[in-house]
Amino acid sequence: MLALALVASGPWLGWWTLLPLALAGAMFRLADTRIAHVTTPEYALFAAWLGSQLMIVGSVVLTGGAQAPMLPWLAIPLMTLGARFSERGIAAGLGLSLLLLVGVALVTDSRAVFDNPPLLFGPLALMTCIAIFQTVLMRSDVKHRAAAVIDPLTGMLNRQALTQRAAELEQQSQLTAQAVGLIVGDIDHFKQINDAHGHAVGDAVLKDVAFELRKHLHAYDLCYRIGGEEFLVLLPGSDLEQTRRLAECLRASIAGQQHGGLCVTMSFGAAASGHETPFSYSQSFFEADARMYAAKRTGRDRVCWQSPTGETATA
Structure with a gap:
């Protein structure tokens, strides 16, 4: 869907915007190939996830900074955290994403942020709400997955x-x-x-x-x-x-x-x-x-x- 949006926006933003998306996809592909060979695969996955956020940050910087239409896209990778990580991973991902959001907005166009703070408040609230919702979904998934394979009386597998x-x-x-x-x-x-x-x-x-x-x-x-x-x-x-x-x-x-x-x-x-x-x-x-x-x-x-x-x- 991101690729389709970038292709549709190509005449206005340029076709170079597809490059960061391709790099993010390559990072996840590399992480997938390394999962079977490392003792802590969650770190490889989190590194690839962070790489996707950095790719979005790069695109935001090059398309207008705080007023870029792609700024809210930093919320999209947050929706994937609950499928891969625990609450600690979701909290870490949210914290890093908020820092990236504030950093890219202030570095690229701090005047626009101070003149119009809702440019920042809106994406901040969106990302935080998504992380909270992902935490609820993750807890529910873990609970029902455990109930499906755990005997409730003895705690043994069924x-x-x-x-x-x-x-x-x-x-x-x-x-x-x-x-x-x-x-x-x-x-x-x-x-x-x-x-x-x-x-x-x-x-x-x-x-x-x-x-x-x-x-x-x-x-x-x-x-x-x-x-x-x-x-x-x-x-x-x-x-x-x-x-x-x-x-x-x-x-x-x-x-x-x-x-x-x-x-x-x-x-x-x-x-x-x-x-x-x-x-x-x-x-x-x-x-x-x-x-x-x-x-x-x-x-x-x-x-x-x-x-x-x-x-x-x-x-």
């Missing part, structure tokens, strides 16, 4: 988040041949807990169990609540033996202390893809889920996995 992550791991596994472990765990006799102590106690047990499970996972290991009292853990880079050891660690930790004021145990099933076989979520889940039920049948409070002979092993 099935929708699991579907997305499983698909990503399947694609990565095909490219890297990386092993992926999967653990399915279920709280033993949970229905009896609800029946004997009430659902409030059952909810407290679920919260405490979820917290205990998370304590033993790495940052890149993800735990999901996939049913009433059933949890699933994805372990990128873990073979079957590593997956089995973690499942046993989780089992011992749950059994070793009270949760929700009660002594509870969990049964676990473990599965993992090999380095030669790409990760298949459906296959790994089928195996781990079957082994979890095998752990239930053989006494509960235990871990079942596949032994080197191909048979289900229990410990």
